[in-house]
Amino acid sequence: MKYRKDLDKMPSYDGVERDYRIKVNANECNLNLPPLVEERVLSRLSRVAFNRYPNYEYDSLREQIARNFSVDVEQILLGGGSSEIIEKLFYAFGGSSSSKIVYPQPSFSMYKIYAKAAEAQPIAFDLDDKYDLDVDNYIAVIKKEEPALAVVCNPNNPTGNVLTVDQIEEIAKSVDCAFLVDEAYVEFYGKSAVNLVKKYPNLIVARTFSKAYGLAGARVGYMIANKEVTKMIEKTYMPYHMNSFSLATADIVYQMRDEFVPRIQMMIAERKRMSEQLKNLKGVKVYPSNTNFVLIHYDKAVELNEYLESLNIGVRSFGSAPRLENCLRISMGTREENDEWFEAIKKFNK
Numbered sequence: 001m002k003y004r005k006d007l008d009k010m011p012s013y014d015g016v017e018r019d020y021r022i023k024v025n026a027n028e029c030n031l032n033l034p035p036l037v038e039e040r041v042l043s044r045l046s047r048v049a050f051n052r053y054p055n056y057e058y059d060s061l062r063e064q065i066a067r068n069f070s071v072d073v074e075q076i077l078l079g080g081g082s083s084e085i086i087e088k089l090f091y092a093f094g095g096s097s098s099s100k101i102v103y104p105q106p107s108f109s110m111y112k113i114y115a116k117a118a119e120a121q122p123i124a125f126d127l128d129d130k131y132d133l134d135v136d137n138y139i140a141v142i143k144k145e146e147p148a149l150a151v152v153c154n155p156n157n158p159t160g161n162v163l164t165v166d167q168i169e170e171i172a173k174s175v176d177c178a179f180l181v182d183e184a185y186v187e188f189y190g191k192s193a194v195n196l197v198k199k200y201p202n203l204i205v206a207r208t209f210s211k212a213y214g215l216a217g218a219r220v221g222y223m224i225a226n227k228e229v230t231k232m233i234e235k236t237y238m239p240y241h242m243n244s245f246s247l248a249t250a251d252i253v254y255q256m257r258d259e260f261v262p263r264i265q266m267m268i269a270e271r272k273r274m275s276e277q278l279k280n281l282k283g284v285k286v287y288p289s290n291t292n293f294v295l296i297h298y299d300k301a302v303e304l305n306e307y308l309e310s311l312n313i314g315v316r317s318f319g320s321a322p323r324l325e326n327c328l329r330i331s332m333g334t335r336e337e338n339d340e341w342f343e344a345i346k347k348f349n350k
């Protein structure tokens with residue numbers, strides 16, 4: 001079979017998916033839609049025109065997001081999850097080994113994969129011992145390497161820590177290249193760089209409905225950027241790349257986003273509660289987090305992960321991923337689920 005050159009060498013996404021009894025491995029929201037929202041979504045879906053391409057639904061969601069951020073509708077692009085947005089951005093700024101893409105490490109593991117798929121040269125920038133990004137150093141590396149695209153993930157997955165909006169602005173104004181801020185978890189942090197898009201034409205913000213809005217199954221994300229950027233990225237999409245059902249669902253969810261505030265607050269409260277409890281376990285190091293998950297370091301993380309798996313509890317183990325040896329990432333489930341995985345960890349740690 002004559003596959004594309006080097007496809008066999010492409011790394012695959014390293015997440016293990018299984019239907020765990022307690023599933024806290026993928027930073028999803030463990031509650032389905034609030035009943036009121038679900039009712040409205042189902043009613044809206046019953047009116048979707050199955051026979052039509054999704055023009056109306058695409059424009060309607062795009063306009064709604066643009067209105068909320070007081071930007072022009074042309075500054076918004078939607079995608080099949082923010083994954084599609086990020087992948088297309090990497091494609092658009094990649095294309096040859098002279099197109100470099102700089103991203104932090106450890107961070108979202110797909111950055112490296114998308115860079116390779118885009119035939120760009122991936123350049124990983126090491127976070128410091130506390131997993132913080134040294135902004136001055138990052139700017140210096142970007143100036144030296146002259147990449148086509150630089151990325152930060154804020155808050156960062158899987159470490160949970162953040163840059164301030166001032167730090168993001170410092171990077172945006174100091175570099176010439178396109179600068180992507182991946183805000184997949186921003187609703188749990190509350191401080192977005194979106195307003196900086198008006199000031200810095202190189203800044204691109206990617207957002208998702210998958211995490212705080214519990215819509216991982218619908219695969220909807222969006223980007224906010226300068227019109228020149230969105231115009232170019234749009235060229236990389238196939239026509240009608242999103243389906244009407246996901247778009248109509250996200251449209252209602254976005255209209256009713258206030259309904260999600262209590263559960264976002266609940267997940268933040270759970271993160272704080274579980275971080276405190278985990279800190280009391282001997283040998284467990286808990287990293288500060290502004291997301292819906294916590295990262296822990298534990299010398300026996302591999303054995304602990306096996307034990308949790310035997311109880312049908314799925315957390316994210318990083319195996320031997322660079323700088324994440326013996327680390328586990330646990331996303332916040334319901335209060336009862338969190339109590340249960342915590343008791344299991346406590347028992348293992350005795």
Ligand SMILES: Cc1ncc(COP(=O)(O)O)c(C=O)c1O
Pocket residue numbers: 026027080081082083084108153157182184207208209210216219220221
């Ligand atoms: C940092 C980060 N960015 C982007 C994504 C992609 O999410 P989605 O494609 O569901 O929007 C994820 C998913 O885990 C993520 O952690």
